[in-house]
Amino acid sequence: MTQTVLITGCSSGIGRETAKLFQQQGWNVVATMRSPEQEQELNQLQNVTCLKLDVCDGDSIQQAVDQALELFGAVDVLVNNAGYGLIGAFETLSREQIERQFQTNVFGLMELTRALLPHFRQRNSGTIINIASFAGRSTVPLYSVYHASKWAVEGFSDSLAFELSSFNIRVKIIEPGTIRTEFWGRSTDRENQTGVDVYTDYSNKVLGFIDGTAAKISSQPQAVAKAILAAATDGRKKLRYVVGHDARFTLTVRKLLPDFLYNNAIAMVFHRRLG
Ligand code: NAP
Numbered sequence: 001m002t003q004t005v006l007i008t009g010c011s012s013g014i015g016r017e018t019a020k021l022f023q024q025q026g027w028n029v030v031a032t033m034r035s036p037e038q039e040q041e042l043n044q045l046q047n048v049t050c051l052k053l054d055v056c057d058g059d060s061i062q063q064a065v066d067q068a069l070e071l072f073g074a075v076d077v078l079v080n081n082a083g084y085g086l087i088g089a090f091e092t093l094s095r096e097q098i099e100r101q102f103q104t105n106v107f108g109l110m111e112l113t114r115a116l117l118p119h120f121r122q123r124n125s126g127t128i129i130n131i132a133s134f135a136g137r138s139t140v141p142l143y144s145v146y147h148a149s150k151w152a153v154e155g156f157s158d159s160l161a162f163e164l165s166s167f168n169i170r171v172k173i174i175e176p177g178t179i180r181t182e183f184w185g186r187s188t189d190r191e192n193q194t195g196v197d198v199y200t201d202y203s204n205k206v207l208g209f210i211d212g213t214a215a216k217i218s219s220q221p222q223a224v225a226k227a228i229l230a231a232a233t234d235g236r237k238k239l240r241y242v243v244g245h246d247a248r249f250t251l252t253v254r255k256l257l258p259d260f261l262y263n264n265a266i267a268m269v270f271h272r273r274l275g
Contacts, residue, residue, distance in 0.1 A: 001045070003233065004028040004072040005154065006064070008055055008112065009082030011035065011044060013181030014131065016223040018079060023048050030068040030075070048096040055082045055108025056100070065115045073176060074123065075262065077232045078116050080104045080109040081131045084187040087207065089199035098145050101189075105149035110156065128174045129231050130157045131224075134247035136175060138254050141206050141270055152266045172231040175251065177244030178218040202274070209273045219244040228243075 005022050007017035010031035012073035020033040032043045042076040043050045049071060053064040068075055086093060086101040113128055120126030123176050135143060136150035152172060161171035181187070190207075242248050254262055 002075040005077040006030040006068050006075050007079040010030050012049050014221045014224045015081040017221040018228050021225040021229055028072050032064050041228050043103050056103045061115050077127045079129045086189045088190055090144045092194050094193035101145050101149050106152045113166045121167050124168045126169045127232055129228055131174045134175050134250050138250050174227055174242045175242045175247055176224045177247030178214040180218045180219050181221050205274050217246045
């Protein structure tokens with residue numbers, strides 16, 4: 001039987017590469033995106049159906065799930081990938097910006113999971129793959145709200161894995177390091193909406209350093225797609241899949257060092273750069 005995967009955020013980056021990889025492996029792919037009418041590549045591929053799904057819109061979530069089930073009869077794997085980064089000093093970010101970040105990265109992911117769970121339970125089978133980040137288990141300055149959203153995805157997924165195991169539903173967490181995608185361009189919100197300007201100099205220096213480092217060390221989105229395929233098919237109970245040498249290094253150091261030493265090390269990295 002051909003298996004079916006439903007993926008969010010397929011208009012670019014990790015979602016797009018994942019859709020292509022699953023298609024190449026012979027899966028039915030429900031490639032969802034906010035603007036499927038603009039899609040030109042995925043909808044030309046055999047067994048790929050592009051559907052509209054905005055994770056901030058409950059109706060579009062339910063419609064996409066209903067359409068996918070009608071078209072393919074079943075969904076075997078859900079990939080919660082859609083997301084973006086709200087970056088900046090916490091005090092410069094508005095309540096609306098923070099709510100939108102959580103609506104997209106956390107509540108949307110929960111909502112779509114909820115929409116597919118009855119189907120997975122009925123079949124006594126299913127895999128939920130949540131794209132978190134190494135930023136879901138480590139921290140740097142100026143990413144507080146993005147970190148909070150990804151730490152939320154990690155905690156949610158960890159706990160969910162326990163309660164769904166008796167229904168034979170697997171939960172997997174993907175933790176990419178820095179990946180060369182639109183995340184570093186149009187998928188970042190860096191707008192100072194509060195007018196607080198005391199952080200400007202600090203922000204320019206820190207974000208300049210982070211952006212410069214990311215550009216040098218980032219991995220390709222295809223590497224994340226491969227990890228997602230492994231999580232969907234390896235039959236293992238393994239929960240976390242780390243992608244990229246930067247993520248592997250950071251999370252290993254994070255695990256080995258006590259909190260105070262790890263935080264001192266991160267603080268030193270940034271203070272040295274700030275002069
Ligand atoms: P990307 O190329 O910018 O892709 C983000 C995707 O999310 C786009 O397709 C975007 O769609 C979609 N999206 C945003 N808001 C949405 C909404 N409300 N409903 C549906 N789709 C929405 O960046 P990416 O790197 O592939 O990001 C994918 C995931 O990986 C994100 O969850 C991100 O946090 C995570 N991640 C990225 C990195 C990295 O360094 N790139 C590292 C770790 C984790 P539109 O085209 O409609 O905007």
